[in-house]
Amino acid sequence: MTYDSAPLLSVRNLTLSFPQSGNRKENAVLSRLSFDIRDGEIFGIVGESGSGKTITALAIAGLLPETAVVTSGEILFRGQDLMKLNAKQRRDLLGKEIGLIFQEPLSSLNPLMTIGKHLAEVISAHRDPGAPREKASAYKTRILEMLAHVGFHNPGRICRSYPHQLSGGQRQRALIAGALLLKPSLLIADEPTTALDSVTQSQILDQLRRISQSFHLSVLFISHDLKLMERMCDRLAVMHNRRIVECDATQEILHSPGHPYTASLLRGARFEIRDSKVEKTAPSVDAVPLIRIESLDAGYSSSFLRSGSEEKDVLKDVSLNILPGEILGLIGSSGCGKTTLARVLTGLLPGTSGRIYENETLFADFSKSRHFRKPSVGLVFQDPYNSLNPYKTIGWLLEEPLRVNRLFEKKERRERVLQMMTQVGLPKKHMDYYPSQLSGGQRQRVALAMSLMLSPSLIIADEPVSSLDVTVQMQILRLLWEINQRSGIAFLFISHDLKVIRSICDRVAVMDDGKIIETGRIGDVFHSPTNPITRMLIQ
Numbered sequence: 001m002t003y004d005s006a007p008l009l010s011v012r013n014l015t016l017s018f019p020q021s022g023n024r025k026e027n028a029v030l031s032r033l034s035f036d037i038r039d040g041e042i043f044g045i046v047g048e049s050g051s052g053k054t055i056t057a058l059a060i061a062g063l064l065p066e067t068a069v070v071t072s073g074e075i076l077f078r079g080q081d082l083m084k085l086n087a088k089q090r091r092d093l094l095g096k097e098i099g100l101i102f103q104e105p106l107s108s109l110n111p112l113m114t115i116g117k118h119l120a121e122v123i124s125a126h127r128d129p130g131a132p133r134e135k136a137s138a139y140k141t142r143i144l145e146m147l148a149h150v151g152f153h154n155p156g157r158i159c160r161s162y163p164h165q166l167s168g169g170q171r172q173r174a175l176i177a178g179a180l181l182l183k184p185s186l187l188i189a190d191e192p193t194t195a196l197d198s199v200t201q202s203q204i205l206d207q208l209r210r211i212s213q214s215f216h217l218s219v220l221f222i223s224h225d226l227k228l229m230e231r232m233c234d235r236l237a238v239m240h241n242r243r244i245v246e247c248d249a250t251q252e253i254l255h256s257p258g259h260p261y262t263a264s265l266l267r268g269a270r271f272e273i274r275d276s277k278v279e280k281t282a283p284s285v286d287a288v289p290l291i292r293i294e295s296l297d298a299g300y301s302s303s304f305l306r307s308g309s310e311e312k313d314v315l316k317d318v319s320l321n322i323l324p325g326e327i328l329g330l331i332g333s334s335g336c337g338k339t340t341l342a343r344v345l346t347g348l349l350p351g352t353s354g355r356i357y358e359n360e361t362l363f364a365d366f367s368k369s370r371h372f373r374k375p376s377v378g379l380v381f382q383d384p385y386n387s388l389n390p391y392k393t394i395g396w397l398l399e400e401p402l403r404v405n406r407l408f409e410k411k412e413r414r415e416r417v418l419q420m421m422t423q424v425g426l427p428k429k430h431m432d433y434y435p436s437q438l439s440g441g442q443r444q445r446v447a448l449a450m451s452l453m454l455s456p457s458l459i460i461a462d463e464p465v466s467s468l469d470v471t472v473q474m475q476i477l478r479l480l481w482e483i484n485q486r487s488g489i490a491f492l493f494i495s496h497d498l499k500v501i502r503s504i505c506d507r508v509a510v511m512d513d514g515k516i517i518e519t520g521r522i523g524d525v526f527h528s529p530t531n532p533i534t535r536m537l538i539q
Contacts, residue, residue, distance in 0.1 A: 003398070006040050006051060007036035007037060007076075007187060008037055008038060008039050008041075008077070008078065008218050008309065009036065009037040009060070009075070009076065009077050009186060009218070009220075010035075010036050010037075010074075010075075010076040011033055011034055011035050011036075011056075011060070011074075011075050011076075012073055012074050012075075012076065013032050013033070013034055013048070013072055013073040013074075013127045014030055014032070014033040014034070014056075014059065014070070014072070014073030014074070014075065015028065015030060015031055015032055015033070015070070015071045015072045015073055016029055016030040016055065016059060016064070016068055016070050016071070016073075017029065017068070017069050017345045018065075018067055018068060018069070019067065019069060019231045026350045027138070028242055029052050029055050029242055030055060030056065030059070030242055030243070030477065031241075031242040031243045031264060032051050032072075032073070032243060033052070033056065033073070033243060034244070035188060035214070035237050035241075035244060035247060037186065037218050037220060038218065039185075039216055039218055039233050040212065040213070040216040040217065040218060041218050041219075041221055041233050041235065042208075042209070042212055042218070042219040042221055042232055042233050042238070043165050043218070043219070043221065043233065043234065043235050043236075044222070044223065044226065044229045044232065044235070044236045044237065044266075045220070045221070045222050045236075045237050046222075046223060046226065046229055046236060046237070046238055046239070046265065047238060047241055047265075047469070048224075048240070048265075048471050048472065049224075049439050049440045049441055049468060049469050049472050049502055049522065050439050050467045051239040051240055051241065051242065052239055052243075053222045053239055054103075054190055054222065055068075056097050056222075056239075057100070057220065057222060058100070059075065060075055060077075060082070060188060060220070061098060061188060062082065062087075062090035062093075062094060062101050063087075063094075063100075063201075064089075065346055066116070069435070070083065071362065075099070077097070077186070077349065078185075079094070081478070090478065091321065092126075095122065095125065095126050095182055095184070095254055096126045096182050096184065097184050097185050097186065098184055098185070098186045098187075098188065099179035099182070099184035099186070099187040099188065099487075100179060100187075100188045100190075101172075101175055101176055101179050101187070101188070101189045101190065101192045102175070102190055103190050103191035103192075105163075105171035105172045105174070105175045106163060106383075106386070107386065109163040109164055109174075109175070110163075111162065111164060113162070113163075114159065114160055114161060114162055115147075115158055115159055115160075115161055115163070115166070116140070116143055116155075116159035116160060117164075118174070118178060119143045119147075119159075119174075119177060119178050119414075120140075120143065121182060122138045122178045122181050122182065123139055123142065123143075123181060123182070124139075124512065126182055137173050140159070141170065143155075143159060143177075143179065143181070144156065144159060144180055144502050145178050146177040146180060146257060146537075147159065147173075147174070149207065149211075150173045150174075150176050150177045150180075150204065150207060151173055151200065151203045151204065151207065152170075152173065158170065158174065158310070163238060164268075164300075165300055165312070166335070167334045167335035167336075167339065168438070169200050169333075169334020169335060169496075170334055170335050171185040171203065172192065172193070172204075172337030173200070173334075176192060176204065176208075179212060183215055183217075183219060184217070185217065186217075186218045186219070186220065187208075187212075187217055187218070187219045187220070187249075188219075188220045188222075189219060189220065189221050191223055191224070191227075192204070192208075192221075193221060193228065200227055200334045201329055201496070202331060205228065205231060205232055208232070209232065217447045218317070221233055223468035224468065224470055224473075225409060225464075225471070226254060226265065226266065226468075229254070230250060230254050230314070230498065233250045234247055234249070234250065235247065235248065235250060236248065236249075236250040236253045238253065238259065238260045238261065238262045238265070240259075240352055242421045245259045245260040245261055245262070246258055246261075246262050250387060250492075256328060256436065264471075265470060265471070267334055275393060278287070285416055287323050287324060288324075288359065288360060288385060288449070289321040289322060289323055289324075289357070289359075289360070290322050290324045290358065290457055290458060290490050291321070291322040291327075291356065291357070291358055291490075292320075292321050292322075292356070292357040292360070293318055293319055293320045293321075293345075293346070293354070293355075293356050294319055294354055294355045294356070294357070295308070295317050295318075295353065295354045295355070296317070296318040296319070296341075296351050296353070296354035296355075296356065296366070297313065297315055297316060297318075297343065297351060297352045297353045297354055297366075298313075298314055298315040298337075298340055298341075298344050298350070298351040298352055298366075299312050299313040299314045299315070299352060300312050300314065302342045313352075313514060314337045315337050315340055315341060315344070315351070315513050315514045316514040316515050317354075317515065318337075318341065318354070318515065318516055319516065320509055320516055320519070321457060322490055322492060323490065323507075324457075324488070324490060325484070326490055326491075326506045326507060327481075327484055327490070327491045327504055327505045327506050327507060328490070328491070328492050328493065328505060328506065328507050329492030329493050329494075329501040329504075329505035329507070329508040329509070330492060330493065330494045330495075330508070330509050331494075331495065331496065331498065331501055331508060331509075331510055331524070331537060332510055332511030332537070333533075333537070334496075334510065334514055336511045336512050336513060336514065337460070337513075338494045338511055339462055339494070340478050340514075341511075342379065342460045342492070342494060344462060345458075345492070346377050346460060346511045347377075348379075351364070351366035352366060353366050353367040354367065355367070356368050359374065359455070364536055376454075376456045376457045376458065377456055377458045377459070377460060378450075378454070378456040378458070378459040378460070379460050379462070380444070380447050380448050380451050380459060380460070380461045380462065380529065381447060381462055381466045382462050382463035382464065382466075383444055383445065384435070384443035384444050384447040384467060385435060385436075385440070386439070387447060388435040388443060388446060388447065389435075390434060390435050390436055391434075392434070392435060393432050393433065393437070394410060394421075394426070394430050394431055394432070394433050394434070394438070394446055394458070395414070395417055395431035395432060397435075397450060398417045398420060398421070398446070398449055398450055398453060399413050399414065399417050400430075400450075401450060401453040401454050402417075402453060402454075404414065405454065416453070417431065417453075418431070420449045420452060420453060421449060423449070423452070423483075424445045424446075424448055424452070424479060425445060425475075425479060425510060426442065427447065430442070430523070432524030439470050439472075440472065441466070441468055441472035441475060444464060444465070444468065444476055445476070445479070446462075446474075447464075448464075448479070448480070448483075452483070452489075456489065457489065457490065458489070458491070458492065459489055459491045460489050460490075460491075460492045460494070461480065461492070461493050461494065462492055462494045463494055463495055463496070464476065464480070464493075464495075465477060465495075465500065466495065466496070466497065473500070473526055477500065477503065477504055480493075480504065481504055489493060498526075498537070498538060501522070501524060502522055506521070506522065506527075507519065507520065507521055507522065507524055508520065508521075508522055508525050510525070510529075510531065510533070510534045510537070512531075512533045517531045517533060517534065518530060518531045518534050526538060
């Protein structure tokens, strides 16, 4: 693709810092950053966690924290320096000319508003004061059309739904619809497909490409997934240590990298988790299951506020065995019920019927509303930042499970916390840190350590590495593998990344529309899937 016109966006020598409290020194997060984005171009930025990708997006959108200090540089949009605009001018520009899609959709959505209300607010907030007010029916038509454009088969239901009633992937698609409603000139997409399964991911990327070409929309696409970058971007910039180390056509960079760091990223994308020197005896499918799920149904109320509303079924007659010491993968399209199953297993959500056994001992009979005891199950969430109390130190957070269950004296609890930090690869000095002071990979290690504190027999890892770059992904996955090898703890590993599932799991279960449609050994399912939906996911 060639361009003769002036750039739509130019970032020139941007240097940005965060002053450290009690210290005159400033912590630089961007250093003399420069790049251009042309009209209709999809420009990608890739790099490890903490390299400055998201800060770059926030600087362009005018959403930097108040503590940020821009020491030099300019950001030109259609020749106008965004850094010189006042707050109202930046707000008017954001949404109308510059759209933004965040990585974590739940933090961007008001839990008390339906998706339709969210999207209607986007239109009304940027309505031209001199233009006649559109009728509510016109708003709704535009919203339903856009929801259909981003892949919803039942946009009316999505419009009426609250955020908690949608899966992570569905919430992300709703945000993408909101960002595209005003047909901006530039769309900043910060890890927009992190929460999506492979099929939905493909649909969203194809849709973004078609919209970019149809409306001559420029896209700043931020991701740690090099495969997505190769498919999506015209040009690619590689960020490392707060600056761009390489920028060229995507194919040129990915097939002939000119910088050692780029080459290391490409090597990391071809990781192998299993240690070839370690021979693990695969659990026998005839073994007594650690967890046995029998004819499980579960769902949510169709209304957030009104009582007496209908239940929406999510899980339908789910039966599944988790064997002792195995790593069982769970895959399926967004909204198929994977996370709902995790919530039922951990006691965060009751089922409506069915039974769950641990070591063939019944601990929940939902058809009779009987819960005999809490299951010995730990949970690692997809987004550790939102699951960790930001006002508590890491030491306090790790000690909390022991404190709540009144286990051990204070001194012994502290010793166990330090031992666990060593086990998951966290330096002891991080005991007095807060979650905001850690990287994404470090926070995920904290979340894993919390789930291990009570020595569970099963840990459910719900998309634990989807928001991490490939290098940190490899570190966390190898840590999970080593914990499984060393302690024999079983894992239910939920992911939409089939490469990750294949690299770490012994068996895999496939979900669709709330049902388990196929289970088997990794090699059998990936090489010879028996269900058409499984074949589609793998392809």
